[in-house]
Amino acid sequence: MSHDLDSQAFEGLGRLCIDAAENRIISGPDPAGMERIEARFHGSAFDLHRHDTYAIGVTLHGVQTFRYLGAARHSLPGQIIVLHPDELHDGGAGTEDGLRYRMLYLEPSLMLDCLGGASLPFVRDGVVTDAAFCATLLSALGPLEQELDDLFVDDFLVQLMQSLTRHGGQPAKPMTRTAWRAAALARDYLTENLTRPVRSGELEAITGLDRYALSR
Template identity: 80%
Template sequence: MSHGLDGEAFQGLGRLCVDAAENCVISAPDCVGMERIEARFHGSAFDLHRHDTYAIGVTLHGVQTFRYRGATHHSLPGQIIVLHPDELHDGGAGTEDGLRYRILYLEPSIVLDCLDQTGASLPFVRNAVVTDPVFRTRLLS
């Protein structure tokens, strides 16, 4: 299942964030049921909030710090974060170097379709921060 969201979606748009000291969010072209962004932040980026989607992302630079499920988590470059739909979380840079990450927001129905599990319970990932080089490569390709 291809949605045409390859690495080229961000080429050209990256010029919008040429100043590394600035916070910015770059969105890839729209795709039904999926949103992909790349973001750069310094300090506390966003307050507690929820998404109605899965959020699966890769920390590209810096330390990503976030509160989720009653604990504070830290994601280093190359690590994957997995947030479940409708779960409260916040986030930001864990150091003065700032934070850069790429993330997919996936509607739960797409996750079930991809797993060929229509009508099944939504999948659950226990750990909010995961180290998996193969999965990371797939997410970034």
């Protein structure tokens, strides 16, 4: 669904841009704990504000400029923005060409479930250059108007956390022999049920692993 960004569209985020005709936000159908948007605007868009979610996105057009953790940041097309919950930041277009980006907002509880007890990674640099990370994000943000099925979301979250962990300086967990056996069981089950959608709970039941451990 497409929305014009009128004066009330970002109430609470300090909306500054007054030319609503050139600015809009598009949101997609989202699973619980996740929100996906595309935003387009010119000029200064938001004054200082915070999110209670992670905000992770890709700049698609223009220069995305913002202040974060006490420094000015600039994201170019193909670069990734990583904003942690409760961190103060603003945002706007850095040139007269305007700005277009897609953003994913994730509840911290989803990240914790995916990590299996490990601490949340902290990516201090607000802008990241990583082609594989970008491809992972666009796998969910590209088909914005499509619903995401359970198995895709589980696998996407694991890949996302691996990217965040890599840039946060935390080592990846090695795969155990038990996990290899569980992965083989899941593969065989999926092969046997190619003609119907398979839910994450089914794979958890036959492998004994939670959905995120299985996706890893």
